Amino acid sequence: MTLIKAAVCHDFGQPLQIQDVALRNAQAGELGITLEAVAICHSDISYADGAWGGSLPAVYGHEAAGRVTQIGDGVTGINLGDRVVVTLIRSCGTCPTCSSGKPVICETPYDGDTGPLTMADGSKLHQAMACGAFAEKVVVHQSQVVRVADTLSPESAALLACGVITGVGAVVNAAQLRAGQDVVVIGAGGVGLNAIQGARIAGARRIIAVDMTQDKLNVARDFGATDGVLIDDPAVGGKPWRAAKQAMGRGADAVFVTVGVSAAYDDAPRYLAPAGRVYMVGMPHVGAKSTYEPVMMAAVGQGMIGTKMGDTVIRRDIPWMVDMYEQGRLKLDELIAKRWRLDQINDAIADTKSGVAGRNIIMF
Numbered sequence: 001m002t003l004i005k006a007a008v009c010h011d012f013g014q015p016l017q018i019q020d021v022a023l024r025n026a027q028a029g030e031l032g033i034t035l036e037a038v039a040i041c042h043s044d045i046s047y048a049d050g051a052w053g054g055s056l057p058a059v060y061g062h063e064a065a066g067r068v069t070q071i072g073d074g075v076t077g078i079n080l081g082d083r084v085v086v087t088l089i090r091s092c093g094t095c096p097t098c099s100s101g102k103p104v105i106c107e108t109p110y111d112g113d114t115g116p117l118t119m120a121d122g123s124k125l126h127q128a129m130a131c132g133a134f135a136e137k138v139v140v141h142q143s144q145v146v147r148v149a150d151t152l153s154p155e156s157a158a159l160l161a162c163g164v165i166t167g168v169g170a171v172v173n174a175a176q177l178r179a180g181q182d183v184v185v186i187g188a189g190g191v192g193l194n195a196i197q198g199a200r201i202a203g204a205r206r207i208i209a210v211d212m213t214q215d216k217l218n219v220a221r222d223f224g225a226t227d228g229v230l231i232d233d234p235a236v237g238g239k240p241w242r243a244a245k246q247a248m249g250r251g252a253d254a255v256f257v258t259v260g261v262s263a264a265y266d267d268a269p270r271y272l273a274p275a276g277r278v279y280m281v282g283m284p285h286v287g288a289k290s291t292y293e294p295v296m297m298a299a300v301g302q303g304m305i306g307t308k309m310g311d312t313v314i315r316r317d318i319p320w321m322v323d324m325y326e327q328g329r330l331k332l333d334e335l336i337a338k339r340w341r342l343d344q345i346n347d348a349i350a351d352t353k354s355g356v357a358g359r360n361i362i363m364f
Contacts, residue, residue: 001025003120006135007345010057012050015346016134021059021125024116025070026139031078032070033086033140036154038133039063039359040345040352041162042189043283046260047128048349051285055113058126061133062088065148065157066364075142083154084145087161087314088129091143103143104309115139134345136364146318155339155361156325156332160318162309163359164332167194167258169310169317170281171202175254179203184244184252184271185225187259188216190335190359191281193223195256197331200224201324208244208252208271219357223331241270251276258282265290274300279307339363 002023007016026032044060046052064086068078078084090110091103098106115127116139132138148157167190171177183199185192188211199207200223209220210229217228227247229240236243245251251273257264260282268278269292284290297303310317324330337358340348348360 002137004136005342006059006117006132007061007342008057008059008125009048012048012056016048016349018343018345020120021135022118022120022122023135023137023139026072028073029075029142030072030139031068031075031084031142031145032137033066033084033145034069034137035064035066035086035133035135035364037065037158037364038362039158039161039163040348040362042260042352043129043162044134045349045352046283046285053286054128055126057119057124058112058128059117059132059134060128061135062129062131063158063162063359064131064133064138065154065161066138069137070139078142078145078147082147083150083152083157084147085157085160085314085318086131086133086138086140087144087146088131089144089309089312089314090130090141093143101313102311103314104312134342134362136342146314148318148322152322152325153333155336155363158361159332159335159359160321163190163335164194164321164330165312165314165317166281166310167191167196168198168201168321168330169312170256170279170307171195171198171254173311173317174279174305174307175256175277177202177204177254180205181253182206182248182250182273184208184210184255185220186210186255186257186264186268187282188220188225189258189357192256192258193220193335193357195258195281196220196225197223201329206248208247210240210244213355216355216357222334241267244271253277254279256281260284262288262290266292269297269302269304272302274302276302278302278304280304281307335359336361
């Protein structure tokens with residue numbers, strides 16, 4: 001066991017506490033990683049606020065990068081000192097969904113209550129999302145890790161663990177967008193910006209960003225949006241889908257909802273062209289409801305599809321995204337809002353809640 005510093009959630013909706021916690025050594029099939037950077041994702045905030053329930057006390061954080069410092073028995077392809085991206089995508093490799101190429105929805109359960117973390121006195125400490133990366137070190141399963149080159153900064157590497165693969169992957173994997181198609185992205189935050197640049201990379205004709213703040217729409221244009229629609233703009237009269245359709249000259253082939261807001265899902269089908277699809281990326285709170293007119297969608301062949309983590313296969317998708325970044329075709333550095341220390345994590349979370357477009361990064 002090793003004592004490390006971690007940000008612990010003891011009560012939903014309350015500030016995280018920086019404490020010494022115990023981390024056991026890597027066992028068979030696992031890696032011990034000393035973290036260099038972890039990004040703050042809205043999913044971490046939702047969990048810490050109690051939106052999806054869960055076990056407490058817990059350590060959140062799942063968008064991380066660091067150096068391998070322990071290698072358990074049976075691990076291959078990774079060496080001590082390698083820089084790696086650490087994801088929450090823990091996959092068994094043998095269940096029906098893993099075997100069909102969808103490791104993000106692995107059916108083999110993981111119990112974070114019995115993971116590698118405990119409180120300093122040996123009592124339970126939940127390793128949230130199989131990561132627990134709001135900490136100096138983690139122990140994770142080898143399936144959650146991808147090696148990257150040292151030339152990639154730890155901050156940029158960390159972003160590849162969730163926000164980038166979720167946004168870009170929703171476009172290229174889930175929607176399989178074709179060149180010349182039209183796209184609407186609802187929400188121009190961290191994931192939304194990546195959906196936008198995924199659509200740009202895929203060759204979309206028009207990419208319409210929809211958001212509640214003009215600042216985010218301005219940033220969205222830097223990432224590839226051709227047009228922006230401000231939801232509360234009096235000129236749209238409470239019907240932003242009409243402004244989006246006017247910009248496209250038609251409805252969208254694909255609408256990506258990247259915010260966890262039920263109202264966004266209520267309106268998403270209104271942006272669609274006949275035969276278009278809504279891709280459900282953002283996750284509302286448990287119990288939240290949305291309402292549709294199914295007759296309209298059925299009449300013109302529309303649909304709604306859930307996509308988790310961009311349907312990513314990390315050892316397939318992260319390397320090509322790194323290559324795109326090195327070519328200057330995928331933006332990573334521009335996604336970073338601010339850098340913080342671990343003892344500033346509550347301030348970083350508050351800043352994220354304020355609506356900052358990019359990612360706040362905890363640096364170790």
